Amino acid sequence: MWRDGESCPTALPPGRFSFYDGRVSTGTVLLAEPRGYCAGVDRAVVAVERALEHYDETVYVRHEIVHNKFVVDRLKEKGAVFVEEVDEIPEGSLVIFSAHGISPKVREMAEERNLRTIDATCPLVTKVHKEAVRFARQDYDILLVGHDGHEEVEGTAGEAPDHVQIVNGPEDVGKVTVRDPEKVVWLSQTTLSVDETMETVNLLKERFPTLQAPPSDDICYATQNRQVAIKKIAPDADLVLVVGSPNSSNSVRLMEVAKEAGAKASHRIDNVSELREEWFEGVKSVGVTSGASVPDVLVQELLAELAERGFGDVKPVRTATEDLMFSLPRELRQEMKARGSVDTRKKPTGDSATAES
Numbered sequence: 001m002w003r004d005g006e007s008c009p010t011a012l013p014p015g016r017f018s019f020y021d022g023r024v025s026t027g028t029v030l031l032a033e034p035r036g037y038c039a040g041v042d043r044a045v046v047a048v049e050r051a052l053e054h055y056d057e058t059v060y061v062r063h064e065i066v067h068n069k070f071v072v073d074r075l076k077e078k079g080a081v082f083v084e085e086v087d088e089i090p091e092g093s094l095v096i097f098s099a100h101g102i103s104p105k106v107r108e109m110a111e112e113r114n115l116r117t118i119d120a121t122c123p124l125v126t127k128v129h130k131e132a133v134r135f136a137r138q139d140y141d142i143l144l145v146g147h148d149g150h151e152e153v154e155g156t157a158g159e160a161p162d163h164v165q166i167v168n169g170p171e172d173v174g175k176v177t178v179r180d181p182e183k184v185v186w187l188s189q190t191t192l193s194v195d196e197t198m199e200t201v202n203l204l205k206e207r208f209p210t211l212q213a214p215p216s217d218d219i220c221y222a223t224q225n226r227q228v229a230i231k232k233i234a235p236d237a238d239l240v241l242v243v244g245s246p247n248s249s250n251s252v253r254l255m256e257v258a259k260e261a262g263a264k265a266s267h268r269i270d271n272v273s274e275l276r277e278e279w280f281e282g283v284k285s286v287g288v289t290s291g292a293s294v295p296d297v298l299v300q301e302l303l304a305e306l307a308e309r310g311f312g313d314v315k316p317v318r319t320a321t322e323d324l325m326f327s328l329p330r331e332l333r334q335e336m337k338a339r340g341s342v343d344t345r346k347k348p349t350g351d352s353a354t355a356e357s
């Protein structure tokens with residue numbers, strides 16, 4: 001089980017595991033690897049946990065630190081106080097900004113209230129913010145492909161509100177207006193479907209042939225890796241189950257991608273209690289994955305439940321190996337250092353170093 005201090009558990013439950021050779025039989029579970037926690041989520045959740053340990057005061061968190069109900073409920077139990085806006089926080093208090101990022105306006109509001117801040121924005125979201133700032137300085141029209149109303153999109157658009165237009169998908173392409181068709185760039189939310197985004201971008205290119213692309217992929221490594229894994233599994237799965245909360249963009253995308261890639265049926269669940277009997281009618285093989293904000297304990301519970309239902313032959317399907325860790329937010333590192341404490345997370349052992357943010 002997931003114990004305190006283990007923020008990125010990956011242990012598999014005891015049971016029958018066998019090599020995936022492209023064949024499935026009745027009772028097979030194809031288990032996606034990678035799945036679950038990404039480096040940005042791990043960093044954000046650990047930041048709240050360490051802040052609760054190191055500060056002798058209430059730790060406020062603006063918005064859900066990551067989009068997962070289980071994680072947020074657990075941090076609430078430990079004492080974190082979640083708020084929607086900084087004006088709900090007493091002046092001078094400590095607040096953590098979530099992994100999805102904030103607009104400069106939120107930062108200003110926090111300063112006006114003399115709040116002390118820990119910024120847990122994922123460094124890969126910060127990268128997109130910086131791109132928006134840079135292209136706005138060069139006076140580009142920025143077409144931000146993403147979901148209007150999503151916190152990350154609000155934060156990125158807020159970096160350059162006079163230059164950014166949000167493009168939700170192909171249906172929005174015809175509505176876009178730009179000042180100079182030769183000076184347009186597209187950026188995107190980090191957690192979109194790769195295929196759907198490229199469909200939108202290709203339509204934008206038909207309208208603006210010299211449309212510039214982001215300097216590097218905005219859809220992050222974790223989103224892409226999880227989509228590649230489920231695409232491999234989906235054609236062999238009668239039913240795909242994606243563990244993730246309804247407000248988790250990358251989890252919802254995984255469910256859609258699975259269906260598009262050939263799964264006969266695909267459903268997202270927060271936890272095993274949401275399984276429905278009728279989903280299993282006539283099902284021989286099940287594909288399982290989880291969104292980037294989902295602790296693996298929830299997948300382990302699902303595997304145990306599936307075994308009870310006769311799906312006990314678990315075949316891991318690995319399409320990538322992830323070995324990335326982001327260092328904790330600078331403000332927190334300084335506080336921990338002052339108190340003689342260090343980040344005890346297990347460091348990556350492969351080629352990739354711990355990335356500084």
Ligand code: SF4
Pocket residue numbers: 038039040041099122123124125190191220221222223250292
């Ligand atoms: S899904 Fe990607 S962008 Fe979002 S927190 Fe994880 S690594 Fe960062």
